[in-house]
Amino acid sequence: MTSGGNLKPMTIDLNIGDQLTTISCGHIVAELIKFIAYQRLQIPYTYQWLKQVINKKKESPEKKDSFQSERHFRVASNALENLDFILKSLLKEIDGASIPSEVCVALGATPITCREMYRFLLPSMCHKPQCHSTNIANDQKIQRSVFKTLVTSESLSKVFFDTISPTNMYIYLKKKVSSNQDVVCGDSFVYISGCRIPRSAKIVVLDFSTPNKESLSCCNDLQVFGDVISEDLDKLKLQESAIHNFDEIESNDSATWFQSSYVMKGFKDCIVNGISVTNAWLES
Template identity: 70%
Template structure:
């Protein structure tokens, strides 16, 4: 039990906020959620493969070929999970690219948010470049994603989190925004609904990924940025993971709305699922053969 408690809180300092546009920030968040969903076995295939096999199966739906009961049932489960995940990801991209970027994106895995087993908290930078900014100092989308994911997949600390199994469960997504003059803080209130939030269970594992930059004095856009040059590659090459950080554990053990900060929950929930095999072979093989 002692070792489990020590592993409860893991902080990952990415320090790339100065190099993000709203578009690249959204892309990294979306890819991280796909990565987490697959690594934590909420989907039995990578997102790209899931998308491919579901699309292929949908294209063949009008054919006279009769699939087995197991195949049809698995297709309904897989396609519903993909549709819900896609809805969540598209809604997140709209929010991150909207007038007010969320301060945080939170992914909770569990039967309910109140009983969640794992929580992944993505702390976004307070300011990002506008999409139309053409500063040569901004690191491109591909470089940022490549370096971020290389750090995550080669991290021994994070691999210990992924080593323990987590049965398929529900994935809940929250965003945190500042409350400003009673204005609508979300792009679409139907996609993200205001919630009072909840306390994270004491036995939950919390992983925080911090995108913020320590260069708080240089947060304006385009020509006023002075933190680039060689610092770009240096920051991306030296991403750090800190384990058992008390401050993170205290600060991030709740997702509760206050007068100044509001939490919004995605109106869609992705239900995790296992692969379906018949005679030792995945039923999805027949979807690709049709």
């Protein structure tokens, strides 16, 4: 993978693929997107706080605030609605017939001028929710492990050191081509042939996969991981190394890329007389 900028592409190996169900994998991806949106200043408050103040404001529609407050509410609520739509769509796809092999978050005015890209390399297989494997960890434990890794990463702190102004957030997902499992919800994602990543873009890779092939054995009687286990281990390592060479998104005979039909527009807080207008929403 090449970015062409001063900062070399950075990979964080989370190594949790053998612990994930399709549901917990989706939850981790959703929480990471919320984390990136807030840490990269695309939303001025945490997702939970944004949700709280928007809902509080909606409970008092009859109360009229200042022009700045009403305008900020429209901007913030539109951003939240689009973000929620994206997250719900991703959860549906990850828990669908075939898990995406990759989810990308691009920050920039347009996809071809993105300033930062975050790549989530997902496990080739996840446990089914009904699986009773001892490898499975609960959501809370996995999230604590993942976010501890992220917040203590010196490399990631260097990426976050340079601030980025509010811009657009684009979401992509990649699915391996198969006879009957490469379809996504047409209302949520649209097919794209591809686009080139700017050489100046900062690229961060979060690798969910696990090098321990044996731990992928789930519900042995059903052998739902049989196709993965039968692969040659050296070949898997070669593919994992090659996937980090990344300078463009491209649909081809082996993989298809899709882009979310919704885009989240980043925004700044609205300050009037030194106070955030959201304070008035909470007092409604």
